[in-house]
Amino acid sequence: AQSVTQLGSHVSVSEGALVLLRCNYSSSVPPYLFWYVQYPNQGLQLLLKYTSAATLVKGINGFEAEFKKSETSFHLTKPSAHMSDAAEYFCAVYIRGGSNYKLTFGKGTLLTVNP
Amino acid sequence: NAGVTQTPKFRVLKTGQSMTLLCAQDMNHEYMYWYRQDPGMGLRLIHYSVGEGTTAKGEVPDGYNVSRLKKQNFLLGLESAAPSQTSVYFCASSRTGMKDEQFFGPGTRLTVL
Numbered sequence: 001a002q003s004v005t006q007l008g009s010h011v012s013v014s015e016g017a018l019v020l021l022r023c024n025y026s027s028s029v030p031p032y033l034f035w036y037v038q039y040p041n042q043g044l045q046l047l048l049k050y051t052s053a054a055t056l057v058k059g060i061n062g063f064e065a066e067f068k069k070s071e072t073s074f075h076l077t078k079p080s081a082h083m084s085d086a087a088e089y090f091c092a093v094y095i096r097g098g099s100n101y102k103l104t105f106g107k108g109t110l111l112t113v114n115p
Numbered sequence: 116n117a118g119v120t121q122t123p124k125f126r127v128l129k130t131g132q133s134m135t136l137l138c139a140q141d142m143n144h145e146y147m148y149w150y151r152q153d154p155g156m157g158l159r160l161i162h163y164s165v166g167e168g169t170t171a172k173g174e175v176p177d178g179y180n181v182s183r184l185k186k187q188n189f190l191l192g193l194e195s196a197a198p199s200q201t202s203v204y205f206c207a208s209s210r211t212g213m214k215d216e217q218f219f220g221p222g223t224r225l226t227v228l
Contacts, residue, residue, distance in 0.1 A: 009155065034216075043219030044158070044205070044217075045218075090157060090158065094213055101213065102213065103217075108155075
């Protein structure tokens with residue numbers, strides 16, 4: 001069973017518009033949740049991380065994500081998109097898988113920002 | 116601080132050839148990881164290490180071997196390359212475990228003909 005699902009493999013927004021990237025997870029207990037960003041031809045870097053301290057998590061570059069237990073979601077948002085936000089975004093979840101804990105990445109969402 | 120570095124950046128192999136990818140980190144991290152990234156598949160964990168001298172299998176370990184003889188280095192080996200191993204390979208490290216932020220290298224693009 002897939003433990004993390006990113007809805008939409010490609011999202012396109014205009015510069016200045018709201019960015020919303022969706023992530024849902026499957027777990028009976030609150031997991032650790034991450035958003036990573038990958039710029040073209042680079043490795044991934046951490047945007048933000050949820051560790052149960054606060055449901056609204058602020059990250060770098062103006063991004064934030066809200067943990068909603070009732071919806072098992074951790075959607076990433078940014079009020080106003082900038083051209084430099086064009087990248088691929090990965091949601092990742094650290095949860096129990098069988099007898100071990102493991103980190104599982106979603107398949108990614110490619111964000112395009114149009115001028 | 117160089118962070119996480121990977122060697123080489125690009126490589127083309129013929130089916131059946133072998134090669135080793137080198138990963139080095141200068142952050143004194145205990146955990147190191149090897150992932151492969153394929154279009155539409157996200158990142159999949161090949162092998163990982165929880166400390167010097169240890170290795171463990173990840174999600175897709177078949178066809179790969181690893182070694183962690185020194186804390187700062189994590190080697191990924193392909194003994195007999197296959198076209199299905201054409202991918203971009205990323206190394207990462209974290210301070211104490213998978214709950215921590217992972218720091219990624221720039222990747223190695225491998226093509227197996």
